[in-house]
Amino acid sequence: MNVVTSDGTVAKALSVLDQVTAMGRPVRMRELLETSEFPKPTLYRLLQTLTNQRMLSYDKEQQTYAPGIRLVSLAHSAWSQASLAPIAAPHISALAASLREAIHLAQIDNGQVVFVDKRQASNRFETLARTGQVAPAYCTGVGKAILAHLSDDAQAQALRQQAFLKYTGATHTSAETLLRELEEIRADGIAFDREEHEVGIISIAAPILTNVGRVVGAISIATATNRHTLDGLNAFRPALLDCAALIGAEAQSWQSPSVPS
Amino acid sequence: MNVVTSDGTVAKALSVLDQVTAMGRPVRMRELLETSEFPKPTLYRLLQTLTNQRMLSYDKEQQTYAPGIRLVSLAHSAWSQASLAPIAAPHISALAASLREAIHLAQIDNGQVVFVDKRQASNRFETLARTGQVAPAYCTGVGKAILAHLSDDAQAQALRQQAFLKYTGATHTSAETLLRELEEIRADGIAFDREEHEVGIISIAAPILTNVGRVVGAISIATATNRHTLDGLNAFRPALLDCAALIGAEAQSWQSPSVPS
DNA sequence: CCTGATGCTTCCGCAATTCAAAACCGTCTC
């Protein structure tokens, strides 16, 4: 029953990988070293290993590391197997088409929301490949929709992982106020993002629940405040709930996110 | 200057990860064990570690492992940083729109072709998210276009990684015949897939070269034999080359794939 | 041309992790 037992070298390597990808641009070892918990030679060795394994690519000229293409191909399998996207695709396409609004499909991972698919009704461009983006759970519609329906211990664990950074004036900054809202969301069945993550962006989100009531993800309609008000979004509630129910029914036989005790 | 020094636990863990993703469906340990080079307890431990790290997800009911969502989020960074896709996106969109044909953008990784972006002029659906798919280099248009322009040692290394499975009657089955074609391709500047990977599917591909002549990827127009002939595809040659040149020029300042000696 | 600063790379002895045989346990089958 190890709780936070760090499992060895692999964990370290992955944390370095995370650090590099989080930088969002090619980085030199020096920069990593400043933040890294590892001493220089260790960090160096891990970078070497990851580069050899093509999880990172190394630019000899600039002496910089960046995420490697191997990740892209790994993710293909992950996306088509581990995500709700293949199941949900037809449903959210239909919803996007009928409402002419942008639909997001998200799942939770380690306290963060991961967007696994998107549909943009209008502008044909831009939609692609923002898949995989992550965002905090505590200040997004989909995030709160999921959090509200987690089991007690999973929820507690997820809450501990929230940073509660104040992105806007409306952002929750503590677990207490968030918890109160989560209860309302659970009762209501719908979550709103009231410009909590980004000023001018609001959303309405519904959890995707299996027959047994386990939450496996969420869908949302996101829009700008100059297009819709919160009340306006509320008009989409029935359609959104219907769609989530459809996906939930099909997701029945589906892989659990394996929350370890 | 270690050449093929296997670097430790991380390599082993990643090879297990590869194995799981390669299965294309949730798998039990038993199945992995049959193919695995590792003894049972070792495999078990690696699976544990990967699961703890959320690189795999574990289904308690079925006792199966599948790729984890963490991969999806990792890949997002990889895609937006390590791939040509962001640079190439506007160009291939334009090309797809003007020719009304499906465009593929690919890079090479470890002897395999990785599709990093796609555009489908027609059928709006289906295009999404096949990104990340891999295919052999020796029997695809993009693959041969890239192979033909690699440096000698990189090419030799890549050739050694080809399996030369005979997918169709037209598939190359040895390095010799392939090499001969690669020379032609290099001279011609264009590669064709003559139903070598899949019967009924042909393509025309152009390498993406930087100013210094380094190949960083390839683009192709793929189609079915009932829509176009090879000669017909040849009509797209100028447009394809133009597009590849545009991308190549912009890709100048770009991360090298770091082929270790 | 020297000198100091910076940042990457290599050495190497110590110690911690990993390894895998063997044994164990839970479940399912006949």
Added chain:
DNA sequence: GAGACGGTTTTGAATTGCGGAAGCATCAGG
């Protein structure tokens, strides 16, 4: 209830990973 099968745990040996310290390049200013 015996046997088979697959998953899990234990455990001592030893391979690896670790990281302080020293060694190199490269560059800037004197």
